[in-house]
Amino acid sequence: xxxxxxxxxxxxKKPLMTYVTTAIIQLAIMPKILIKARGMSIGTAVDVVxxxxxxxxxAFMVENIEINSESLVSTDGRNRDVSTIEITLxxxxx
Amino acid sequence: xxxxxxxxxxxxKKPLMTYVTTAIIQLAIMPKILIKARGMSIGTAVDVVxxxxxxxxxAFMVENIEINSESLVSTDGRNRDVSTIEITLxxxxx
Numbered sequence: 001x002x003x004x005x006x007x008x009x010x011x012x013k014k015p016l017m018t019y020v021t022t023a024i025i026q027l028a029i030m031p032k033i034l035i036k037a038r039g040m041s042i043g044t045a046v047d048v049v050x051x052x053x054x055x056x057x058x059a060f061m062v063e064n065i066e067i068n069s070e071s072l073v074s075t076d077g078r079n080r081d082v083s084t085i086e087i088t089l090x091x092x093x094x
Numbered sequence: 095x096x097x098x099x100x101x102x103x104x105x106x107k108k109p110l111m112t113y114v115t116t117a118i119i120q121l122a123i124m125p126k127i128l129i130k131a132r133g134m135s136i137g138t139a140v141d142v143v144x145x146x147x148x149x150x151x152x153a154f155m156v157e158n159i160e161i162n163s164e165s166l167v168s169t170d171g172r173n174r175d176v177s178t179i180e181i182t183l184x185x186x187x188x
Contacts, residue, residue, distance in 0.1 A: 043136035046177040050163045054175075065159040067181070069144045081148075083140040087161070 011037035011045040019048045020055070023089070027052070027060055032090035038070060039082045049087050063088040105131035105139040113142045114149070117183070121146070121154055126184035132164060133176045143181050157182040 007026045011019055019035075026033045037045035053060060066086045074080045101120045105113055113129075120127045131139035147154060160180045168174045 040137055042140050043134055043177065046136050046161045046179060049161060050175070050177050054163070062161065065161065067140045067143060067156065067159065069148070081144070083137065083144050085140060 008034040008036055009048075011035060011041045011048060013041070016044060016047060016051070019044070020051045023048060023052045024056060027056070027089060027091070032063060032088055035087040035089065036084065038084040042083060042085045045085055045087060049089065052089065058092055060089050061092050063090045102128040102130055103142075105129060105135045105142060107135070110138060110141060110145070113138070114145045117142060117146045118150060121150070121183060121185070126157065126182055129181040129183065130178065132178040136177060136179045139179055139181060143183065146183065152186055154183050155186050157184040 007030050009019055009023050009026060023033060023035060035045050035049055049062065053062070064087075068084045068086075069081045070084050071079050072082050101124050103113060103117050103120060117127060117129060129139050129143055143156065147156070158181075162178045162180075163175045164178055165173050166176050
């Protein structure tokens with residue numbers, strides 16, 4: 001992770017619009033933010049980004065998207081790989 | 095879409111490993127392939143890519159990821175926006 005000023009919104013099981021609102025508030029303060037999700041929440045993260053972009057158009061854009069895996073220890077004590085996504089949003093101008 | 099030689103794997107409701115196998119076979123023939131998914135299948139697309147990369151490491155890499163929305167007409171006749179993802183995989187060398 002770089003030292004740039006940015007905040008991270010972790011996507012979980014709350015209602016979609018909760019994350020949309022959080023992301024838009026963060027974008028009003030920060031020059032860029034990171035939307036992170038893993039596993040089943042990855043689709044929701046993409047939904048959040050698309051709604052944020054549509055609601056604020058053309059103020060913000062996707063700067064970068066990264067996908068990866070994390071190794072988690074599941075309840076039965078075994079390692080399980082889970083996919084992750086990180087989407088960076090930034091202000092279109094400046 | 096560009097005119098480069100590439101094939102597309104659409105991620106749907108089949109078992110995960112079906113898509114992994116299809117993608118690896120395509121990558122053996124094509125210099126690059128596109129993994130596409132929308133809505134609930136977006137997380138599966140990321141899983142497929144992560145497994146393909148792990149199984150074939152270090153032969154292939156993610157070249158590009160794009161997210162977008164498509165407007166679909168749902169069964170009640172209204173338009174519904176659905177998120178999409180397109181992940182381009184390419185050979186690491188050449």
